[in-house]
Amino acid sequence: MADADMASVQEILEDFLSNLLTNKPTDVFSFTRDYFTAFHQPPSNQSLNSHRPVVITGPSGVGKGTLINRLRSEYPDKFAFSVSHTSRSPRPGEREGVDYHFTTKEEIQRQINEGAFVEHAIVHGNYYGTSRHAVERVRDSGKICLLDIDIQGAKQVKQTDLNARFLFITPPSFGVLESRLRGRGTEREEDVIKRLEGAKRELDFLDSSHSFFDAVIVNNKLEESYSQFKDFFG
Numbered sequence: 001m002a003d004a005d006m007a008s009v010q011e012i013l014e015d016f017l018s019n020l021l022t023n024k025p026t027d028v029f030s031f032t033r034d035y036f037t038a039f040h041q042p043p044s045n046q047s048l049n050s051h052r053p054v055v056i057t058g059p060s061g062v063g064k065g066t067l068i069n070r071l072r073s074e075y076p077d078k079f080a081f082s083v084s085h086t087s088r089s090p091r092p093g094e095r096e097g098v099d100y101h102f103t104t105k106e107e108i109q110r111q112i113n114e115g116a117f118v119e120h121a122i123v124h125g126n127y128y129g130t131s132r133h134a135v136e137r138v139r140d141s142g143k144i145c146l147l148d149i150d151i152q153g154a155k156q157v158k159q160t161d162l163n164a165r166f167l168f169i170t171p172p173s174f175g176v177l178e179s180r181l182r183g184r185g186t187e188r189e190e191d192v193i194k195r196l197e198g199a200k201r202e203l204d205f206l207d208s209s210h211s212f213f214d215a216v217i218v219n220n221k222l223e224e225s226y227s228q229f230k231d232f233f234g
């Protein structure tokens, strides 16, 4: 129960007890009504949303990582990523349980068949996925779990009972997306082209399925979009 709701329950109890102690007539009916109304106040949106995982999706290069990194560094105690599983080998410096849970194709496939994963994908022959346990672990630590995944993963999460919220980050135009992706300079030209093709599909999905998302943020001016991004988390 939120602190404000708790305070009103306490007030009602205190009034009732003080009336009893001072021998003032007490109206048991209205006490009972007030007491139960206070107890059954629907929680505020903030407390409703405070433990729901948030799926953040949008085309490659739109600025998801930029927004998420900023949020996590501003509120390190409030947000965390779940640790994904992968069947690919660890790269130098990657740590088990921190960067990924490293596993085998056979093991991950077995766990997927048992329903232990809320989403997974096969990329370049290797499995990547998020286990239900990994999401619950973040929630149990009192933080909001952030999932930075693509539309295919988001659709899978939607089918689960995780009760996640879905946010789409979209570019102001396709041209801007293209120049951000190229400007980042982290991909070879053929990868840039693949990502732009993927971006078209993701933007088409947004056009046809707007209601899939709880919110859509246009990442134009970073300060404005970051402020909208923060507002989404209440």
Ligand SMILES: Nc1ncnc2c1ncn2[C@@H]1O[C@H](COP(=O)(O)OP(=O)(O)OP(=O)(O)O)[C@@H](O)[C@H]1O
Pocket (backbone or CB within 6 Å): 058, 059, 060, 061, 062, 063, 064, 065, 066, 067, 180, 181, 183, 184, 219, 220, 221, 222, 223, 225
């Ligand atoms: N509002 C913005 N205005 C200008 N440049 C931006 C803005 N947001 C992000 N960028 C820049 O765009 C590039 C892509 O951003 P970022 O790496 O965060 O994208 P992403 O959506 O996380 O991509 P990916 O899905 O491939 O990881 C980066 O160089 C980043 O600095």
